[in-house]
Amino acid sequence: MLSRWLYSRLKAAENALNDGRIDEAYQRLCQPDVHDHRRANKLLDELAKALLARARLHAQAGHYRDTLDDLDKLETLQRSSPDAATLRKRAVEALRRKRGDQAERNEAYGRAAEDLRAGRLESGRLAIDRVADSRRRDLLRDELDIRLERSEQLLGQAQAALEQGDVLTACRYWEEAHSRHGRSRESDALATRLVPAFRDTLETLFDEGHLDRLASTLNLVEQLRTFDPALKEHERLVSLCSRATAQLADGRYADLRDTLLRLRAARGKVAWVNEALEASAAIEQAHDRLLSSPLGLFSSAVEKSGGIVEAGLPPAAHDRVEDGAAAPPAQDAAGLRNAALLMLVDGTGSVLLVTRDVVRIGRAGGEAQVEIPVPADIQSHHADIIRDGEDYFLAAYGPASVNRKEVKRTLLRDGDRIVFGPKARMVFRKPTAKSESAVLNLSDRCRLPQDVSHVVLFKDTALLGPQASCHIRTREGQTRLVLFERAGYLYARQTSSGGRPVGPAEAVRLGATCEYGDQRVTVKRYEVRDSGRLA
DSSP states (O other): OOOHHHHHHHHHHHHHHHTTOHHHHHHHHOSGGGTTSHHHHHHHHHHHHHHHHHHHHHHHTTOHHHHHHHHHHHHHTTOOOHHHHHHHHHHHHHHHHHHHHHHHHHHHHHHHHHHHHTTBHHHHHHHHHTOOOHHHHHHHHHHHHHHHHHHHHHHHHHHHHHHTTOHHHHHHHHHHHHHHHOBOHHHHHHHHHHHHHHHHHHHHHHHTTOHHHHHHHHHHOTTGGGGOTTHHHHHHHHHHHHHHHHHHHHTOHHHHHHHHHHHHHHHOOOHHHHHHHHHHHHHHHHHHHHHTSHHHHHHHHHHHTTOOOOTTOOGGGGGEESTTOOOOOOTTBOBOTTOEEEEEETTTEEEEEEOOSEEEEEETTOSSOOSEEESSSSOTTOEEEEEETTEEEEEESSSEEETTEEOSEEEOOTTOEEEETTTEEEEEEOOOTTOOOEEEEEOGGGOBTTTEEEEEEOBSEEEEESSTTOSEEOSSOOOEEEEEEETTEEEEEEEOTTSOBOSOEEEOBBTOEEEETTEEEEEEEOOOTTSOOOO
């Protein structure tokens, strides 16, 4: 006999089903203890028909999630059918298409929003038109209109300043409009008018010798410089002026004259450059007269005799350099001219120091004589790295790429990734603007003989220490060294983290292990058999 409790449940399910309350009927009939009863089976068949009919209505309305919910209920009731399976397949495919369309709409919105954030206003305008969601499209258009309105205000102020002849103020307004609100057709049009006037202003500042204003003016208009590659030449002029200032402060008058000649070659005959050249020539002439005086003759005799030993001063002190002035080095001092030196740093590894302005790179064991013999499948003389002042150029004779772009000749910049042939990889670094030296960091597969993983393209000075600005990065210790060349020999001096000298400089001896603070350094001549000439 049917229990009163089960009877009441079936009666309630029947009433709910007759009243169209399908979900309530499902909740009462989905229990396992109901399925085996004859009267319950009849109700379950009627409920299955109602669920399938409602699923079809949901599908017609495009509510595919509700369709799948009703079909899942049929599976739970064990009343699935071929019609239900067909409907499920159609709903799944439609839902997948709907999700793909939604993803495309989101992607279109994301592209438009990114263009606006990046200041690409014209690209953003086109991307906004492709946004299907009207609400999102209106929000983006409002943001675009605000940016354009504020940009037009600043560009109008820039236009007025340019008409009044105040080029620098016009550039500042343009720069603010471009950097804060983005690039538009109007800003590009004004830039084409600003660039010639700005270039004339820079040339006037240089010709009149207002170098501090020239440098500060260039720094103010970073965005405008991208519109005219010729403005890079003014950056080079500022760099040369900074170098000349440092050479003047250090008393390096021969180097100063070379830099001034570069300035004259770049800008022609400028009055203050010619005056500085005349002054540097006068200093060199005075230096020659001093050398021909009795003092100069006496200093020559001192050099030939090995120096004067003052009372109480040990002979070893003659190998030291006080305040950067070169002293006669010992016979076993590390000579830099036309030589390659192997530097072994405890805890760091092997470093090759090369001083030539043209450094040849080729296959280890090849017929060509090279400075960097790479153990890789490349040509015998594959490429050159050429130093021109503070710039380094790569000249390739075989397959080469820089930052995944094939090149034959290119200017190298800090961080450039170089690949020769299929697998010879290295990274060019110029870690500090205070030194003209650069570094090649070789990949593990390209290590040179004697486990050399770094090549220092040495020019005048190089830094050794744990800081990122050092040419030779040490893994252990905190000591910082400056390596420098005097009279063709290598010297080392310990410095503080701020760059101040700590103690005297000393000539680096070949084969000797020297201790500088917590660093141990050994320097040898670099000689490799069957791998090209290095020394």
